[in-house]
Amino acid sequence: MKYKVLLICDCRNWAYDAIAKNLVKYNTNLNLSFEIFYLKEARDNFEETSGEFDYLFFMGWQNLFEEKKSFLTRRVTYEKIFPFVDTSKVITGIHSHHSWDNRKTMPDLSIDPPIALVEALNSCLSVNAVSLRLTELFRKNGLANVVYTQNGVDVHEFTQNENIGEREKLHVGFSGSLKHDWRKGITEFITPAVEEAEMELVKAVSGKGEFVPLEEMPDFYKNLDVYLCASSSEGFSLSVLEASSSGVPVISTKVGGCEDLIEDGVNGFLVDRSVNKMVEKLRYLDQNRETLSTMGQKNRSVVESNYTWEKSCKIWIDFISGSIQKSQ
Numbered sequence: 285m286k287y288k289v290l291l292i293c294d295c296r297n298w299a300y301d302a303i304a305k306n307l308v309k310y311n312t313n314l315n316l317s318f319e320i321f322y323l324k325e326a327r328d329n330f331e332e333t334s335g336e337f338d339y340l341f342f343m344g345w346q347n348l349f350e351e352k353k354s355f356l357t358r359r360v361t362y363e364k365i366f367p368f369v370d371t372s373k374v375i376t377g378i379h380s381h382h383s384w385d386n387r388k389t390m391p392d393l394s395i396d397p398p399i400a401l402v403e404a405l406n407s408c409l410s411v412n413a414v415s416l417r418l419t420e421l422f423r424k425n426g427l428a429n430v431v432y433t434q435n436g437v438d439v440h441e442f443t444q445n446e447n448i449g450e451r452e453k454l455h456v457g458f459s460g461s462l463k464h465d466w467r468k469g470i471t472e473f474i475t476p477a478v479e480e481a482e483m484e485l486v487k488a489v490s491g492k493g494e495f496v497p498l499e500e501m502p503d504f505y506k507n508l509d510v511y512l513c514a515s516s517s518e519g520f521s522l523s524v525l526e527a528s529s530s531g532v533p534v535i536s537t538k539v540g541g542c543e544d545l546i547e548d549g550v551n552g553f554l555v556d557r558s559v560n561k562m563v564e565k566l567r568y569l570d571q572n573r574e575t576l577s578t579m580g581q582k583n584r585s586v587v588e589s590n591y592t593w594e595k596s597c598k599i600w601i602d603f604i605s606g607s608i609q610k611s612q
Contacts, residue, residue, distance in 0.1 A: 443529075454483045
């Protein structure tokens with residue numbers, strides 16, 4: 285029997301959409317067919333459209349549940365945004381800490397998810413999480429149906445940078461949204477670290493003339509020598525994966541999928557969330573250009589071995605297929 289699954293994203297050209305498009309592109313399971321739906325474009329048509337599908341995959345749980353607070357009892361609940369949705373036919377995903385942790389998660393501190401959120405997610409058929417840290421955190425807090433599904437990257441689109449380390453002044457890159465500056469650490473960590481290391485900061489962010497269209501991102505990464513992630517928390521950063529696929533070594537705080545991807549000192553560095561520590565590693569790579577190149581090549585190799593969408597998609601498809609079989 286062939287099952288129709290609706291992949292539900294908030295909008296085009298962001299993380300959920302990138303994952304959904306790769307699931308469509310690399311799906312080889314003849315028993316599953318996918319279609320993508322964008323809530324911000326056609327919310328009014330969602331009830332009618334969703335009724336045509338056997339299962340609904342809300343790529344991020346925030347598009348399925350919303351937090352409700354009672355001013356009388358101070359009790360927090362997570363209620364369905366769409367009352368007509370049968371959660372026993374719903375798969376959903378956990379991609380971040382900041383969607384529920386009140387900005388408290390840090391590289392060395394994991395905040396437990398609210399009990400009410402775990403209860404809501406347990407009502408779903410299955411839940412995936414994109415890092416081992418998120419998976420283990422929710423599992424130990426009672427989420428019985430959570431499965432680790434790593435993110436992937438299109439290695440045919442994001443290809444090896446062959447000219448890494450050849451500039452006199454290294455180019456250090458960052459890609460993300462300024463509205464998440466509080467978590468990404470652009471102002472507090474990345475900018476001062478790059479300035480102190482006397483390197484060139486190259487950003488792909490919204491606004492201020494630094495926006496880079498999606499189709500130009502492969503060239504953006506090819507213009508980098510190092511990628512710097514200074515986040516307080518991450519699920520599994522697609523930008524880090526894209527930089528890694530492009531043969532760029534990554535210096536990152538000890539967050540989410542970066543801990544899964546990076547072997548410290550081999551294909552990048554895991555550092556404390558400190559400007560001084562970031563400067564130390566930037567200067568090391570500047571002074572050891574051969575290591576810079578070797579790390580970049582190793583990073584590409586790690587991605588090719590473990591994180592291509594051909595490989596990651598199989599994990600996601602097995603998760604979706606297994607969830608459906610469980611419901612039969």
